[in-house]
Amino acid sequence: MEFELVLKKRRMVRSFKDRQVGDAQIVRILKNAHRAPSAGFLQQQELVVIKNKETKAKLAEAAVGQDFIAQAPVVIVVCSNTDRVVKRYGDRGVNFYSIIDGAFASMLILLTVVNEGLAACFVGAFNDNEVSKILKLPKHVKPIGIIPVGYSNEAPEKFERMSLEEIVHYERYAQKKS
Amino acid sequence: MEFELVLKKRRMVRSFKDRQVGDAQIVRILKNAHRAPSAGFLQQQELVVIKNKETKAKLAEAAVGQDFIAQAPVVIVVCSNTDRVVKRYGDRGVNFYSIIDGAFASMLILLTVVNEGLAACFVGAFNDNEVSKILKLPKHVKPIGIIPVGYSNEAPEKFERMSLEEIVHYERYAQKKS
Numbered sequence: 206m207e208f209e210l211v212l213k214k215r216r217m218v219r220s221f222k223d224r225q226v227g228d229a230q231i232v233r234i235l236k237n238a239h240r241a242p243s244a245g246f247l248q249q250q251e252l253v254v255i256k257n258k259e260t261k262a263k264l265a266e267a268a269v270g271q272d273f274i275a276q277a278p279v280v281i282v283v284c285s286n287t288d289r290v291v292k293r294y295g296d297r298g299v300n301f302y303s304i305i306d307g308a309f310a311s312m313l314i315l316l317t318v319v320n321e322g323l324a325a326c327f328v329g330a331f332n333d334n335e336v337s338k339i340l341k342l343p344k345h346v347k348p349i350g351i352i353p354v355g356y357s358n359e360a361p362e363k364f365e366r367m368s369l370e371e372i373v374h375y376e377r378y379a380q381k382k383s
Numbered sequence: 384m385e386f387e388l389v390l391k392k393r394r395m396v397r398s399f400k401d402r403q404v405g406d407a408q409i410v411r412i413l414k415n416a417h418r419a420p421s422a423g424f425l426q427q428q429e430l431v432v433i434k435n436k437e438t439k440a441k442l443a444e445a446a447v448g449q450d451f452i453a454q455a456p457v458v459i460v461v462c463s464n465t466d467r468v469v470k471r472y473g474d475r476g477v478n479f480y481s482i483i484d485g486a487f488a489s490m491l492i493l494l495t496v497v498n499e500g501l502a503a504c505f506v507g508a509f510n511d512n513e514v515s516k517i518l519k520l521p522k523h524v525k526p527i528g529i530i531p532v533g534y535s536n537e538a539p540e541k542f543e544r545m546s547l548e549e550i551v552h553y554e555r556y557a558q559k560k561s
Contacts, residue, residue, distance in 0.1 A: 206385070206386050207384070207385065207386065208384050208385065208386045208388075208389045208494070208495075208498045209415075209498070211386045212415055212418050212491065212495075213418070215418070215420075217420060232547075235547060235551055236547060237387075237390055239544065239545075239547055239550060240390050240391070240393070240544075241490075242393075242395060242493070242505060244507060244508075246542060248544060248545050248550070250550060251550045251551070251552065251556075252550060252551050252552065253551075253552045253553075253554075253555065253556055254551060254552070254553050254554075255553075255554055256554070257554050260554060260555070284556075294508075297507075297508075300478070301482060301507065302507055304479060304482040304483060304486070305482060305485075305486040305489075305505075305507055305527070305528070306486075307483075307486075308482070308483040308484075308486030308487055308490070309486055309489075309490050311483075311487075312419075312486070312487050312490040312491065313390065313490065315420070316386070316494075317386075317390075320386045320387070327420060327483075329422060329475075329479065329480055329483055330422075330472075330475075339555075340552075340555050340556050341555045341556045342556045343556065343558070346556060349483070350483070364424060366417065366418075366426060367417075367426050369410075369413060369414060369417055372417060372426070372428060372429045372430060373413050373417075373429070373430050373431075373432060374429065374430065374431045374432070374518075375431075375432050375433075376431075376432075376433055376434070376435050376438060377431065377438070377517075377518050377519045378429075378431055378462075378518050378519045378520045378521065378524060380521070
């Protein structure tokens with residue numbers, strides 16, 4: 206699909222059809238996530254792919270009961286393995302770069318999903334400790350986002366965005382009307 | 384350009400030609416950044432576009448002397464306006480969602496740049512206070528990334544990535560050889 210079209214079509218979907226996602230599609234999604242940039246090219250992003258019903262239900266619960274997570278045929282949890290970044294960058298590595306890098310990989314997943322004719326949602330609202338326990342993440346591996354993936358069961362809806370003028374500043378920040 | 388090709392071609396570029404970037408190109412880049420998702424659709428991402436030589440030099444200095452920032456014809460600083468997220472989400476809004484959302488917009492900039500035949504680099508290593516001072520950011524507006532944009536002056540180079548097997552886990556995290 207054309208790049209611009211992928212961006213235009215991308216939206217958060219919170220309802221999925223009862224239809225499986227092909228393994229080849231999942232691999233293409235994972236491969237693209239793996240193309241994400243990372244601080245110091247340390248490649249800290251790791252991906253946990255979940256199809257197990259019970260695990261998905263537990264993740265939904267850990268994500269303040271967002272049940273559509275359990276509904277999706279496959280869930281990808283994007284994590285950052287902070288082991289190497291903490292050694293090189295200290296606190297900024299753990300509290301900033303690890304989140305940035307996880308979000309980079311997540312954004313590539315959200316876009317690739319559209320290119321595959323699929324839909325997804327980025328979920329950032331979850332209990333970190335619960336997710337870590339469910340997925341048996343070591344202490345240095347931080348969950349950054351839970352991304353349920355499947356076929357959309359929602360009618361496309363258009364949300365009004367702020368105008369470009371409201372969010373763009375030239376040369377320095379200028380207070381806009383809020 | 385095809386979506387997959389954009390992803391394949393994307394890389395961090397740290398040397399730019401002495402050639403201007405068209406205003407229409409910049410607007411297309413900003414528009415795509417503005418398509419980024421955001422926590423609670425609060426659209427906290429704001430963009431500061433800098434062409435002024437002195438400002439670019441100051442930003443390069445604030446970014447531990449990464450001089451290629453000053454070399455680029457245009458620099459986009461992605462910020463998160465945490466005003467609304469802190470009200471709705473508290474600490475998680477400021478320390479997590481604001482970074483995620485800024486990285487989402489940054490990733491879309493990095494990709495759109497490729498689609499425009501341009502090149503860019505994401506710089507996360509900078510002194511936050513210095514950048515805020517230079518751009519006159521209010522306290523609730525956090526700089527997330529400095530992105531110099533221009534025509535590449537580098538030969539494409541291929542970096543070896545870890546294998547997909549090393550970063551993907553199924554159903555739960557499994558310790559890999561490091």
